[in-house]
Amino acid sequence: MxxxxxxxxxxxxxxxxxxxxxxxxxxxxxxxxxxxxxxxxxxxxxxxxxxxxxxxxxxxxxxxxxxxxxxxxxxxxxxxxxxxxxxxxxxxxxxxxxxxxxxxxxxxxxxxxxxxxxxxxxxxxxxxxxPGCFATAIQLAVLPLANHHSLHELHVHAITGSTGAGVKPSSTTHFSWRNDNISAYKIFNHQHLAEIRQSICQLQSAFEAPINFVPLRGDFARGIFATLYTECNLTIEEAYSLYSSYYTDAPFTIVTKHNPDLKQVVNTNKCVIYLEKHDTKLVIVSMIDNLLxxxxxxxxxxxxxxxxxxxxxxxxxxxxxx
Amino acid sequence: MxxxxxxxxxxxxxxxxxxxxxxxxxxxxxxxxxxxxxxxxxxxxxxxxxxxxxxxxxxxxxxxxxxxxxxxxxxxxxxxxxxxxxxxxxxxxxxxxxxxxxxxxxxxxxxxxxxxxxxxxxxxxxxxxxPGCFATAIQLAVLPLANHHSLHELHVHAITGSTGAGVKPSSTTHFSWRNDNISAYKIFNHQHLAEIRQSICQLQSAFEAPINFVPLRGDFARGIFATLYTECNLTIEEAYSLYSSYYTDAPFTIVTKHNPDLKQVVNTNKCVIYLEKHDTKLVIVSMIDNLLxxxxxxxxxxxxxxxxxxxxxxxxxxxxxx
Amino acid sequence: MxxxxxxxxxxxxxxxxxxxxxxxxxxxxxxxxxxxxxxxxxxxxxxxxxxxxxxxxxxxxxxxxxxxxxxxxxxxxxxxxxxxxxxxxxxxxxxxxxxxxxxxxxxxxxxxxxxxxxxxxxxxxxxxxxPGCFATAIQLAVLPLANHHSLHELHVHAITGSTGAGVKPSSTTHFSWRNDNISAYKIFNHQHLAEIRQSICQLQSAFEAPINFVPLRGDFARGIFATLYTECNLTIEEAYSLYSSYYTDAPFTIVTKHNPDLKQVVNTNKCVIYLEKHDTKLVIVSMIDNLLxxxxxxxxxxxxxxxxxxxxxxxxxxxxxx
Amino acid sequence: MxxxxxxxxxxxxxxxxxxxxxxxxxxxxxxxxxxxxxxxxxxxxxxxxxxxxxxxxxxxxxxxxxxxxxxxxxxxxxxxxxxxxxxxxxxxxxxxxxxxxxxxxxxxxxxxxxxxxxxxxxxxxxxxxxPGCFATAIQLAVLPLANHHSLHELHVHAITGSTGAGVKPSSTTHFSWRNDNISAYKIFNHQHLAEIRQSICQLQSAFEAPINFVPLRGDFARGIFATLYTECNLTIEEAYSLYSSYYTDAPFTIVTKHNPDLKQVVNTNKCVIYLEKHDTKLVIVSMIDNLLxxxxxxxxxxxxxxxxxxxxxxxxxxxxxx
Known part of the structure; x- marks a missing residue:
């Protein structure tokens, strides 16, 4: 034991x-x-x-x-x-x-x-x-691309549950305020950007492009739902192949071809990744439970x-x- | 002006x-x-x-x-x-x-x-x-009976939105805790009982029966939903007649024959009252917006x-x- | 296996x-x-x-x-x-x-x-x-009293999550309606009353008193929060002793002396029971996850x-x- | 009349x-x-x-x-x-x-x-x-830039309340599913893109850049919260001046310097606009009540x-x- x-x-x-x-x-x-x-x-x-x-x-x-x-x-x-x-x-x-x-x-x-x-x-x-919670969801969304040395400027929106703000009551975790509410914070300035960039550069050392990150406060308690996109010259099949291959041995990171929803990961240790290709851009949805x-x-x-x-x-x- | x-x-x-x-x-x-x-x-x-x-x-x-x-x-x-x-x-x-x-x-x-x-x-x-918020919802549910000198022991459950607890953050208004949660407080001891009894006695001076009141904290921001019942020898038609008559000149207190839901009154100054009769008991639903x-x-x-x-x-x- | x-x-x-x-x-x-x-x-x-x-x-x-x-x-x-x-x-x-x-x-x-x-x-x-979900929460709240042949007229309010209504979309499970909403249904007529009475009578065969039950629809997905009270001549200490003794060998039914909240049982197989005594009445809070x-x-x-x-x-x- | x-x-x-x-x-x-x-x-x-x-x-x-x-x-x-x-x-x-x-x-x-x-x-x-609901929130966020002939490729995430999906119950408006949940849909393909582009081109006829739009389903009933950004060579002061000037005579579109939250506009006919400048990008938050x-x-x-x-x-x- x-x-x-x-x-x-x-x-x-x-x-x-x-x-x-x-x-x-x-x-x-x-x-x-x-x-x-x-x-x-x-x-x-x-x-x-x-x-x-x-x-x-x-x-x-x-x-x-x-x-x-x-x-x-x-x-x-x-x-x-x-x-x-x-x-x-x-x-x-x-x-x-x-x-x-x-x-x-x-x-x-x-x-x-x-x-x-x-x-x-x-x-x-x-x-x-x-790792940090946002950092985990965002890194898992892009590591296969970085590993493939093909990550470009990154556009990220991610919405987080209130448990990310901890146990201490505050004005932005006050139920009367937060219920049914959405707000943005630390726009383009979130402290997790440093560890995200560090990990990307560990795989793709030349990466210097912007990571544009808008964090949002959601009106739920658990979970992070991130949507990302970046220029990508892979087809959708190649992209799925790249991601599936990268995560072959990862028991908790699951690549799906069905458009997912946040509650699939709530109360689990999973990260679920979903891809779409639109013109020259690859869209990535990445979801985790922020506490798990x-x-x-x-x-x-x-x-x-x-x-x-x-x-x-x-x-x-x-x-x-x- | x-x-x-x-x-x-x-x-x-x-x-x-x-x-x-x-x-x-x-x-x-x-x-x-x-x-x-x-x-x-x-x-x-x-x-x-x-x-x-x-x-x-x-x-x-x-x-x-x-x-x-x-x-x-x-x-x-x-x-x-x-x-x-x-x-x-x-x-x-x-x-x-x-x-x-x-x-x-x-x-x-x-x-x-x-x-x-x-x-x-x-x-x-x-x-x-x-008046207090719970006190308003509960009094409006029973004043016609008290005015008719026929109110008996009263059984009340009422669930309130978080705005009733005010602007100051606390553990029971912390979003991570309150979201999707229900809890009871001040069971049989709520401070509004005094003004409720005072008003009942203003109309039915001999009223001395218990008012059993269980207040609940709900996971919404606005509104009070109260369900009450008491022994009553009126038929449902007589009860509706009694209530409609009592509230004839009340522009905001509305007696309905359709089973209502809380959001009908949210963001309005209305009180909506609904009645059912089961055996010897009259059941009363009473709903208000606690802030209005x-x-x-x-x-x-x-x-x-x-x-x-x-x-x-x-x-x-x-x-x-x- | x-x-x-x-x-x-x-x-x-x-x-x-x-x-x-x-x-x-x-x-x-x-x-x-x-x-x-x-x-x-x-x-x-x-x-x-x-x-x-x-x-x-x-x-x-x-x-x-x-x-x-x-x-x-x-x-x-x-x-x-x-x-x-x-x-x-x-x-x-x-x-x-x-x-x-x-x-x-x-x-x-x-x-x-x-x-x-x-x-x-x-x-x-x-x-x-x-057993049914409401029936489980309500029976576990009163079995020790029935076993003690001391259950009297029972007053029950219980609020349930939406999963109790199943997977099929309907007007009362439509998000736009149910979010932040409360409503009552099948007042005094819920179909679980029969199995509740059957189990009470199995222990206290002479029980014929009314079970007054107001079911409510809550604006959350999982859980049942029931509050009950009945006349009881036990002291609060005796009542706790009766309940603890009855549930000694029940691994999932837990008697607590701290006023509980619904999320303690969500996603667990527990039933949590809490007691208060007010004058001659014993108040019982009983909570379960309706799906577990x-x-x-x-x-x-x-x-x-x-x-x-x-x-x-x-x-x-x-x-x-x- | x-x-x-x-x-x-x-x-x-x-x-x-x-x-x-x-x-x-x-x-x-x-x-x-x-x-x-x-x-x-x-x-x-x-x-x-x-x-x-x-x-x-x-x-x-x-x-x-x-x-x-x-x-x-x-x-x-x-x-x-x-x-x-x-x-x-x-x-x-x-x-x-x-x-x-x-x-x-x-x-x-x-x-x-x-x-x-x-x-x-x-x-x-x-x-x-x-106009459409998403279309209103997004256009009001960028019209001043288009009028200034300075709108570039646009990055938009917007999260909508469930009332946007109408009164008819469906799997994505089923409370048990939608409560506490987030999902994306019609990624880069929302039908409102046509009217958005039409209006931009009415002011800035040469606009041909992509409008990258990720719509999200939120777990609330009313409101649209949109965050947008685009390359912009105005200073933040110039941007505020441009927006305030453009909306001088608009009684419902309000430009604020305080980071806003969605509930400020819920149940009103307002659109609230907020700006931040980060390096070369102008970030715009735009919020409306989708039903108003x-x-x-x-x-x-x-x-x-x-x-x-x-x-x-x-x-x-x-x-x-x-």
Whole structure:
């Protein structure tokens, strides 16, 4: 059994991670750390777990020696602050869901944890930086083109559920405002653009074209629905062949020829990709559940790879359907 | 033109009041008072008014002499604090949307502003205490029975939209939580029970039976849908006759023989009442828009009555339909 | 491995059943029968299964000898018509999700499949009639009182998600109408009242009091939220003790002392029960997912019991959370 | 008083038109024609009108001589079929909400009824072809650029509410499917592209660049939220100046410097436009209510212009707010 600890246990990604791990056949949760909720029952915060666990949150770090893997479900900046101020056991694996280590830089020991891009490195990694949610949906939509060195200027619109904004109430997550509402934010300036470009350039080093990205806030809780297009001289058959081939060994990224809808992926770790060709442009629809393939599900996928488990272990989740 | 001022201008009921008054043919808004938003544009807070007004909020009270009516859209307790600490012009009419003066008591000069109950008193009133939203829906469902001295133990379930909880974000108005969710609160203990009982007893002084009231939080923004039942020895035809007769002169309370749905009243000042008889019990469905007939719409209705206007002036609102 | 067949495979309960069974460790789906979708891919209808199965629907019944259990996800009346016109292998187990065999009557060989009521009979049954969704939520709310012979007149309001109305589009499931809407239907006349009363009388044979039931249509897809109350001379502590004791061995029915919300049970097979005492009345909140504990989840629970598996096998589903 | 008739009275745009006209101070509705609902009460179909009208639908056309204006709220193709098979009074004005006469062609006597483009022609028109909903939102987003002869290749994503799909239930308007869901349709192929291009070319005749348009189905009932961008060598200040100048006399099209949200326009006849400049690209957000500025509201706006009324008469609607 893999023994796991979680830092930052009161937020949404931690809740989802616990909900996955509690049924994972090869994992035991040793502790869930939360300063703000120390000694509270986990089910009082993550109430969907009612009847499934009697664990309580802790504000102690005395069990770092008892675990094999430590998940950081921390606010951005907090993972780095934690690592800078604590010494961890040598053998401990780390999977960080924050943005802190996603960008390659001198001395950054973290592997970018997108299995469809870095599967081999992840299998041998000690430290994983888990991709962002928008970044996952957008990268999976274009990696086959980048790998084919044929990605051009990219046009992206993506609409996200409210859970992407976290557990803390705010004016843009206030139900009376958000219900039946749509709005755009961080137009052309979203912070995930950096990791998207980094991954594209890993495959297509000459890529310098613009990535025009309009993020939208949707009036639903879970999921990211992205539509993208780019100039492409492949036929639709060639494009499907390219994508299917690239994702042959990816158990969660599924290429479909049926125009899909977001709820196909909600509550699953899947990414569903759909293609259309119009004149010279290839249109790509890419959909994920932002809390699963976009966060905690992918974190468990990375854990499975690190520890030599089957990639899908504990992640064959029943889709919500409706 | 009636000159109006508003205290507590940044909340939801104030926003709705401004949206009504801005198109009211007999009203001019002189000032909208808000400590927290002083000098901000009103449209920056109540953004549905974009293009309709250039008014700004003020934290000054220098125009009390320039108005005919002052609306209090204040948090509960604040109207009383304001009146205790300010002296107002003798002739100024007051319409208070808070709970502060709803209960009759020695020295309370406010008339309870439910036109279907107190129309004559309202027409001659100086100070009006506007009813609560649940209280309006529930009273309108049972006043004909109380007037007929035949109301017995009352069973009430009512589900409310999120705007009833106001503008301030909280855990129970957080979109990720409230979307697709239902919950009960203040079971059998809601604060509106007092004003409901007071009005029933005004008509049926011997009424002492329980009012069993389960309030629910709904996953929509506007509206209250109440279902009630009570023992009743009237036939369904007699009951319809009793209700239709009682509401003959009420322009906004409509008795229907078609099973209704909440959106019929959303964005209107209507209350729609529907009846069924099952064995010995009369079932009553009662629906209002909590921000209109349940708050600001009824406040304007009261203003119309006080100033001798037609009761419906400025309140013939297009229903949302969908 | 248990070999399973499904009749009526294109509807919502069949979709949910397939989504469960596809990950059930002890089940193999042999065929999914649908007249209307013969030869279509199952994922084209139940698209949340994309990437999980290559099964197609069949309109043939040639594999009845190859299965151990046959699920009927049929419209009401169709199970009986099927059984009257086909002869089935002697050893075949049947689990019927329709209403056809829920009422006890001369010659009805089906056991009513509510494990919290009939666990032992189910373990030895050949034919199971799976309870209705409202019926499950309401019975689980009152069985401990009935077992204690102390149930009195019952007041029930319950709001259901749209999936309870099935896959066929209609005016009351039209999005433009139902979104943000609430309505009541079959007031005091819902067809599930018969099976509710039957189960209550199984435990408290003298029960003849009214069950006043107002069903509501909610503007969400999954879940039933029921609030009930009845006269009760137990203290709240005694009531909790009674309920906890009754459900000691029920793995999915959980009694909580925290006021719950519907999404705790969505996408799970749980029923969550919460109690409050007010004067002489006991208030009970009862929540289920109508497609799981209210239909296909409970069907699998019954299958597990019949075949001697652990009751929870394949049903430890991750809650949606949000 | 303008006397109005309506053909195709049972659909959503007809319902919205009636809800507007019933409160319009200068209009009397003479008849509402519907084959399918002949002799039914209008409130039984458009139930938000409860208490506001006792009109019934008619399947007779005997009052064509008694009206000044005839609105067609017909399915596409039906207006042309009607006009081809009926002779209408010479002086009768026609406002057609279908697509039948939007494209200029030899012998098409209809003026394209977008007041922000063709105000003068509309004022003197006899026959108006009312623009499509997506077409209105997109044109209003780019007309100032086209008028400035500086529109380039256009990138458009727009998400629409379900009322755009009409009153007839279907699989993509089934609540269980559409709730919390997002999907794309008619990618790069939407039928409104023709009228959009026609209007652009009316101002910028050399425009031949692609209009890349991805339409999305949203999980809300009312509204269109469009985000567009194009190469543009204006500064943001120049762009705002261009847009403000172009819309100076447009009472319903409002240019804002605050990032807006869809609900600002819901239940109003407004179009709200917002601009951002990023490198060489101008980003435009454009929002309307599809049933109002996108259909029936704009139809009334056109009627007001034809009959010499103030453009805003009967259209100063209270926004929903929430």
């Amino acid at each position: 893999i023994k796991a600890g979680i830092i930052g246990g009161a937020g949404y990604t931690a809740g989802e991670l616990i909900r996955i791990l509690i049924n994972h056949p090869e994992v035991e949760i040793i502790f869930v750390h939360s300063e703000s909720n120390a000694d509270n029952n986990i089910v009082d915060v993550h109430s969907g777990l009612l009847g499934e666990t009697s664990l309580t949150f802790t504000n102690q770090l005395d069990k770092l020696d008892a675990i094999d893997v430590l998940f950081f479900c921390t606010a951005h900046g907090d993972t780095q602050r934690f690592l800078d101020s604590h010494s961890l056991p040598e053998s401990l694996k780390i999977i960080d869901l924050s943005t802190d280590y996603r960008q390659k830089r001198e001395g950054n020991p973290f592997v970018y944890g997108l299995p469809e891009l870095n599967r081999n490195e992840i299998c041998h990694a000690k430290y994983i930086s888990n 393939k976009g966060a905690s599900g992918q974190a468990v996928e990375n854990m499975n790879l690190i520890f030599g488990l089957k990639q899908t272990t504990g992640l064959q989740l029943k889709s919500i359907g409706f | 009636i000159k109006a001022g508003i205290i507590g201008g940044a909340g939801y009921t104030a926003g709705e009041l401004i949206r009504i008054l801005i198109n009211h043919p007999e009203v001019e808004i002189i000032f909208v008072h808000s400590e927290s938003n002083a000098d901000n544009n009103i449209v920056d807070v109540h953004s549905g008014l974009l293009g309709e007004t250039s008014l700004t909020f003020t934290n000054q009270l220098d125009k009390l002499d320039a108005i005919d009516v002052l609306f209090f859209c204040t948090a509960h307790g604040d109207t009383q604090r304001f009146l205790d600490s300010h002296s107002l012009p003798e002739s100024l009419k007051i319409i208070d949307l808070s709970t502060d003066y709803r209960q009759k008591r020695e020295g309370n000069p406010f008339v309870y502003g439910l036109p279907e109950l107190n129309r004559n008193e309202i027409c001659h009133a100086k100070y009006i205490s506007n 007939k349940g708050a600001s719409g009824q406040a304007v209705e009261n203003m119309n009555l006080i100033f001798g206007l037609k009761q419906t002036t400025g309140l013939q609102l297009k229903s949302i339909g969908f | 248990i070999k399973a067949g499904i009749i009526g495979g294109a509807g919502y309960t069949a979709g949910e059943l397939i989504r469960i069974l596809i990950n059930h460790p002890e089940v193999e789906i042999i065929f999914v029968h649908s007249e209307s979708n013969a030869d279509n891919n199952i994922v084209d209808v139940h698209s949340g299964l994309l990437g999980e199965t290559s099964l197609t629907f069949t309109n043939q019944l040639d594999k009845l000898d190859a299965i151990d259990v046959l699920f009927f996800c049929t419209a009401h009346g169709d199970t009986q018509r099927f059984l009257d016109s086909h002869s089935l292998p002697e050893s075949l187990k049947i689990i019927d999700l329709s209403t056809d065999y829920r009422q006890k009557r001369e010659g009805n060989p089906f056991v009513y499949g509510l494990p919290e009521l009939n666990r032992n009979e189910i373990c030895h049954a050949k034919y199971i009639s799976n 504990k209210g239909a296909s989840g409970q069907a699998v629970e019954n299958m597990n019991l019949i075949f001697g598996l652990k009751q929870t096998t394949g049903l430890q589903l991750k809650s949606i959370g949000f | 303008i006397k109005a008739g309506i053909i195709g009275g049972a659909g959503y745009t007809a319902g919205e038109l009636i809800r507007i006209l019933i409160n319009h101070p200068e209009v009397e509705i003479i008849f509402v024609h519907s084959e399918s609902n002949a002799d039914n009460n209008i409130v039984d179909v458009h139930s938000g009108l409860l208490g506001e009208t006792s009109l019934t639908f008619t399947n007779q056309l005997d009052k064509l001589d008694a009206i000044d204006v005839l609105f067609f709220c017909t399915a596409h193709g039906d207006t042309q079929r009607f006009l081809d098979s009926h002779s209408l009074p010479e002086s009768l004005k026609i406002i057609d909400l279908s697509t039948d006469y939007r494209q200029k062609r030899e012998g098409n006597p209809f003026v394209y009824g977008l007041p922000e483009l063709n105000r003068n022609e509309i004022c003197h028109a006899k026959y108006i072809s009312n 500025k996108g259909a029936s509201g704009q139809a009334v706006e056109n009627m007001n212009l034809i009959f010499g009324l103030k453009q805003t008469t009967g259209l100063q609607l209270k926004s929903i707010g929430f």
